[in-house]
Amino acid sequence: MPYDEHESEPVRGLPETPPEGERILWQGAPVAFSLARQALSIGWLAAYFVLLALWRGGARALDEGIVAGLATASWYVAIGAIAIGVLTLMAWAMARATVYTVTTHRVVMRIGAALSLTTNLPYRWIESADLRMNRDGSGSIELALKGEAKLSYLVMWPHVRPWSIVRPRPALRCLCDPREAAAILGAAASARVHEINPGQPLAVAELAMGSLRSIAAE
Numbered sequence: 001m002p003y004d005e006h007e008s009e010p011v012r013g014l015p016e017t018p019p020e021g022e023r024i025l026w027q028g029a030p031v032a033f034s035l036a037r038q039a040l041s042i043g044w045l046a047a048y049f050v051l052l053a054l055w056r057g058g059a060r061a062l063d064e065g066i067v068a069g070l071a072t073a074s075w076y077v078a079i080g081a082i083a084i085g086v087l088t089l090m091a092w093a094m095a096r097a098t099v100y101t102v103t104t105h106r107v108v109m110r111i112g113a114a115l116s117l118t119t120n121l122p123y124r125w126i127e128s129a130d131l132r133m134n135r136d137g138s139g140s141i142e143l144a145l146k147g148e149a150k151l152s153y154l155v156m157w158p159h160v161r162p163w164s165i166v167r168p169r170p171a172l173r174c175l176c177d178p179r180e181a182a183a184i185l186g187a188a189a190s191a192r193v194h195e196i197n198p199g200q201p202l203a204v205a206e207l208a209m210g211s212l213r214s215i216a217a218e
Helices: 032-038 044-066 066-097 177-197 200-206 210-215
Strands: 024-028 099-103 106-111 116-123 125-133 137-144 173-174
Touching: 024 116, 024 177, 032 044, 032 066, 032 116, 032 173, 044 066, 066 106, 099 177, 137 177
Parallel strands: none
Antiparallel strands: 024 099, 099 106, 106 116, 125 137, 137 173
């Protein structure tokens, strides 16, 4: 019987049952093919192997004939197809192992296909957020953290904003419903800020979570 390391989770995507007063508002995961394109760059890899096949196959065709050229080109196309297949399978495994959770108190990211890791991001750690849409209709929500929150880019990859190495920005990558998730996240974060700091002036609270609400309105 296949082993599922997440069977012991009391609630899907969470390492423990949420404390009293905390509610799950939304859960999602990356779209596997979009993750393969955006994080693993299979489009660029495909273009590379096509150009390589045309170049090497064309060069051999000029020297030895069309049949030899086609044989060489086919070889490179086959290698490229295998490489893309492996990366797509990796993206599928990453997406299958990932659960993003938005609650009334925090964002939780359960990630890791080979080694599972759960990262909790309370709203008090989040400074702002950006919604980045992809051409295929999927999108990512990138979170900018305050100074006291420190994460490792390598540990979080690919669930981070690309190349945000010095100050990693965790990201809910390649969501199929990014605008809905952003709206829920923005409303929950804003409500939590007012709950934690009931005496804080409204203008300051709006400024603190303004980016989260603005991406929800796009």
